[in-house]
Amino acid sequence: MKERPILFNTQMVKAILEGRKTQTRRIINPQPTFKENTGFHWKGYMYGIGSDYAETMHNFTNRNCPFGRVGDQLWVRETFAIVPETAYRHSEVNKLNHPNDQELSIIYKQGFHLSKSGFSWKPSIHMPRWASRILLEITNVRVERLTDISVKDALSEGIEHKSMNCPRHEFFQLWNSVYGDMAHEQNNWVWVVEFKQV
Structure with missing residues (x-):
């Protein structure tokens, strides 16, 4: 088990403490490219040659996620x-x-x-x-396109769903407030890190 720091803004710290936030999405940098039947290409390396999408996702995630693997811990910086x-x-x-x-x-x-x-x-x-007063344990790590987020996952990102808007729309508004106007339209590949409080 390894332990690493992770940054959260005040709004997201509140969501974690209230038990509403159990996921975080972070942009993969640099962005990989994916080609069917060859896999991810990233930093001059190729993962999953001749593999399907699910296999290359698994290989890529296990080798590269900077936040750790399942069972590792993240201490929150706020x-x-x-x-x-x-x-x-x-x-x-x-x-x-x-x-x-x-x-x-x-x-x-x-x-x-x-x-x-x-x-x-x-x-x-x-x-x-x-x-740090908050320690998180990673329960799952995966890779996906930002706009592939489901309604359930948007709520797990800590969205306070109080309006008539779809939770996905509210999540994109939150994303744009951090990364810039209409940043969600870039539809970046992101790390999806699921966690629970220790």
Whole structure:
């Protein structure tokens, strides 16, 4: 079993903590090409020569996914801040004591509803392992085109389905808010990583 970091924005951290998000899609970089009866071509390598679609998908996924394999774990990096330990000692703010300094605590932007003073939020990319409060176990990894997402999978991406729109449409709106206007129309190959909270 290996352990790797993974970034999530505040909205998706909320969805994970509420149990609504059990999947994430990440763009494969660089993009592979797929040719029937020959398989995926990627980074100068060919996987699945003479294979069908399902076989080359299996071979490609098992050899290349940067997030790991089934059973591996992902620790979540999210937006956080380091504050004096006394600042929120008697509040309901979700916090974690600093392991190297008892006078400091870590707080998380997701779920923080108080007015802040005297500190600034640190980007998730800078979160150290010890500050992470969410650990995920990979339960499945596969490759697919972005627009092949099903309604069920769109909901598993953490969509808060409150409008009359189809969950797939709402997922594409979320995708475009991260990757740029109409980015879903590029229909990239993506890693689909399914997980559960540990």
